[in-house]
Amino acid sequence: MPTRILPAVGDVDAVRSITTLLSQLPDAEPVAPVVDSTQLIDTLARLAAESVDELPEVVVVHERIGPVPALELIREVALRFPAVGVILVTSDASPGLFQAAMDYGARGLVALPLSYEELASRVQAVAQWSVGVRRHLGSGGDVFTGVGGTVVTVCGAKGGVGATLTSIQLALAAQASGRSAALVDMDLQAGDVASYLDVQFRRSVVDLAAITDISPRVLADAVFRHDTGLALLLAPGEGERGEEVTDRAARQIVSALRSRYEVVVIDCGAQLSGAGAAAVEMADQALLITTPDVVAVRGAKRMVRMWDRLQIRKAEETTVVVNRHTRGTEIQPPLIQRITGTAVAGTVIPANFKELQGAVDAGRIHELDSKGAVKQALWGLAGELGLVKVAEGAQKGGRLRGGDRGSVSFRRRKE
Missing domain, CATH: 3.40.50.2300 (Response regulator)
Known part of the structure; x- marks a missing residue:
């Protein structure tokens, strides 16, 4: 052509x-x-x-x-x-x-x-x-226009536990498997998705805040298309503008994204805003990222209780993901489950910052080594959550790795 x-x-x-x-x-x-x-x-x-x-x-x-x-x-x-x-x-x-x-x-x-x-x-x-x-x-026949896209929110028990890294890799795994995927940075005052992916952008989620009828064209104008094919809706460059995204605006934005993409991953950060709360409430799956240390686990427990008090989400409807896990730590997933009262993902993310540092510093987190333990675990988590397309028979044969596209049944961890 x-x-x-x-x-x-x-x-x-x-x-x-x-x-x-x-x-x-x-x-x-x-x-x-x-x-x-x-x-x-x-x-x-x-x-x-x-x-x-x-x-x-x-x-x-x-x-x-x-x-x-x-x-x-x-x-x-x-x-x-x-x-x-x-x-x-x-x-x-x-x-x-x-x-x-x-x-x-x-x-x-x-x-x-x-x-x-x-x-x-x-x-x-x-x-x-x-x-x-x-x-x-645009006009391609492969654009998803249904009403049933899966929305996943990712929140941090506190700052620095890996919510943004997890969000990006979940969205990339979904996109790589053949699903249309969008990644939203709803950490409105301190979002780092753009930095992790080293993108320059003009439009942000704020540009949709005052629009009552978000058409596909309006949504397309606000979305940044990454080289990987991932659609990015980024946090504003000026953090104070995040206040323009109300809970009502967030509901409209999430609904528009759900109707346009098969998978929508929303990074809500570690601070609960009205927009973030609305996203968590609407999500099909709400993930809470923690590290296996006392301060982070206490933060996770505090977050879960606050969501319950505000009637945003019940503890049993929340899934905790353990990041930077090592076998030698005293705080293991079963204990975190007991403390928080939530489900705990069967996939844990290993501690290996050396594997991440070069990609993080270069803003090329989408280029993590596929053989690395961290990427394999994160893409395995995407399979566990059902975010990737599953080839027939791909669910047989054991634990998922970063290159696999299968799905693993999601269950509550038992002690």
């Missing part, structure tokens, strides 16, 4: 140079260039009104486009037409401008004077990204 490329270039000589190179690219289908920002937005709006499929996969914006400056124009295209990938052509290829272009929503940058190899490489990468976005968010 040809890649449709729309040049947005105001300079006559630049138009000739860019269109000549674009016409030489393999499988490229350059369309008539637009000469200013107004014409670009009008053209895209007209095509989008017919169908998302009518939009070009790639828009090439020259730095001297006007009257709207190039970066501002890129921002508007990214916000209004999220399935279109934008490449900025500029004489300034400095790291500062590159970062600014990414922040404004560009998917690539090509330096002047133009190089065929560089232009071809960026166009191909951006076109593939655009096709992927349309498959997941």
